[in-house]
Amino acid sequence: MNPSARKTFNEKFNDEKYSQFLDKLNNGLREPVPFRVAETPVFLTADFRDKLIAAGNDIVDTILRPDFKELTERAIPDFWRVANENDHPHFIALDFGICKDEQGNIVPKLIELQGFPSLYGFQVHLGDTYQEVYDLPGDETIFFDGLNKESYLDLLKKTILGPYLSDEVVLMDVNAPEQKTAVDFYLTQKYIGTPVVSLSDLIQDGKKLYYMAGDEKKLIKRIYNRLIFDEIAGDPEVFTKVADIRQPLEVEWITHPNWFYRISKFTMPFLTGDYIPKTQFLHQLEQIPADLENYVLKPLFSFAGQGVIIDISKEDLEAITDPENWILQQKVNYEPVVQSPEGGVKAEIRLLYLWPDGDEKPTLAINLARLSRGKMIGVRYNKDFNWVGGTIAFMPR
Template sequence: MIPNVRNAFNKNFKQEYYQKLQLDIEDTFGEPSAFRISETPVFIDATLKNKIFDACNGILEQLSEIDFNKIRQKFIPKSLQSPSPIGNPHFLAIDFGLCDDGKGNIEPQLIELQAFPTLFFYQHFLGKAFLKHYPIIPKEDFYYFFSNLNDKTYVDEVKNVILGNQKPENVILMELFPEKQKTRIDFWATKKALGIEVVCMTQIIKEGKKLFYIKDGVKKPIHRIYNRVILDELLQIKNLKTSLNLNDAVDVEWVTHPDWFFMISKCILPLLEHKYIPKSYYLNEYPSDLDLSNYVLKPLFSFAGKGINLYPTKDIIATIQDKENYILQKKVAYAPLIKTNTAKNSKVELRMLYVWDNSLQKLKPVINLTRMSKGELINVSYLTQDTWIGSSISFFEK
């Protein structure tokens, strides 16, 4: 991972750079990040970059061949399907573990897919903040934007996806109790960038098929929803009172349609094939002679790593009633590839972020989100007890 760049970074690292980064976040958004931020970005060389985009392009090609109507009917209960026009997926996140290929090289291995938005505006801020506060980062030969975007055109690109043809006052970012979400810093970043309101789902007013929210005591019509509500979380809250359900027939444009959360997710992993995609099986279809010690058990519809079993057994599998809602995914070995100024190196999970381009009529890459860990699971919600771990961003070699 570009040893000369990493060694120079570590040698010249100062804690004050990291402290200034954290203060900048707090000053900009009114509070510190609710998840841990790593002390370092990741630097990805051209060879690994080519492997990553080879994998991404292979995935996109296969997505274009999948009959998502069949996926929808198979995996989404009728009672949860939204009657709104599905359209195209506005967002795609492709998660890779950066792994040892057994020959001393680093390669990406697909971990998960999500047709759901993530920290688009916070990542934009974070990339700039690293460059602003870390004079030790090389600025000429690395980038974190893709598709030839820059600081301004990136914002314009994501803005067009989220706002469409609507005025900001008629577009909302909808979340469930947004002030309590660990990712809330991105909500404030989105509001700051787009001028749209962050609205709790419980505060939306429904009148027939029309939706409204209250701003400064005035009832405003909602024409477009940038949806950040994860249905799994919604269904887990008992006695939740909302006038709007995600599967209601309402006069609103969804960014993105709620059903895409199910359709492009872990449920299609067994359908994908590529040298950088670990083999997966639906739990109700896996071979009886499969060596379970080489596989991870995952529920299809969960978030933040909930329900993952790293050590499945036949006895555990036998207790699962809805086997069609689980997969077995071959384990990958995250490489401790990031040399740190601590006793242990860090592992990396890279999330490549795509948005829908109307002019091209396809998804295109725009930025990345990077997570670092020294443990078995990479999840920034639980990374609190160490340093040089947490949320970050990758700079790609040109």
């Protein structure tokens, strides 16, 4: 981490400044941001930034393998398989913990990955707000690959809209206005014009989908999909009440829902490299490791850390009835590298890629960061702490 940038920031920081930051962040939004935003951004050195880029490149190379779909076919649950899958994901998110290796070097370690969009709109607004309120140096950026705000938004627009008009593409989630990520939905609408709709707003007529814009019924040509099927899995009859989006409809998906499963924890056992923790499918485990305390057990088909067993025993492994749906992953130990007024804080960096149709490979575009003092990264593990929550990393241009 960049010690000089951290020292300068901390010397100028006070609670009044943080209050100003939150006021500025929420100003003009439909609703205040519903999750905790950290007091500080993360400041990366050029060296650590380059390690992140190299780690991401290795993972993207695996996704680009010609047999990647064949490798990940089992990842897609039959009930949630959606027709008309395309040939690549439009969004890739890679989560890296900031750790220390055996030689004492600060390194990224892959935690999870997903072929699904993240806060591509909100992070722009967040970065702008940190920059303005805290008067951060102009030679620091939140973007990769030489992008700036204008060229980034152009790439985002190219990815989501493609050849279509903004009112022909809808951003869709289940009960979209009520989601914690709705702040991102409406900022995306502000930046590129995509209407925000809920699953129940989709009107099916034959193989076509429509939505209502006031009194006008409009044809949907693309869905910018923010729906995670886990959120509707509790209702097996859901598609008798709303449009059955699994059918071969005349609509494009950005990104297609099947990629949520293909690029996920399921992919981890196929990855290798210095920044990848050793990971195996539980059913392929030949011998239980003697040092189980250095491993974590994860269900393949869950999200937001649900079902993860951190402190595992031999009995935990033997109790699993569907080992093909679990992975055993070498535990990653976060290093508390972000110095707060009250001590070190752990951090995670999410690399966010955009892959518009027509491009040969994805572009690393922007990032998201999270700070934690709890046992795991995430809101539910960090209640009542300060200097934790969602943030963003700045790095040298």
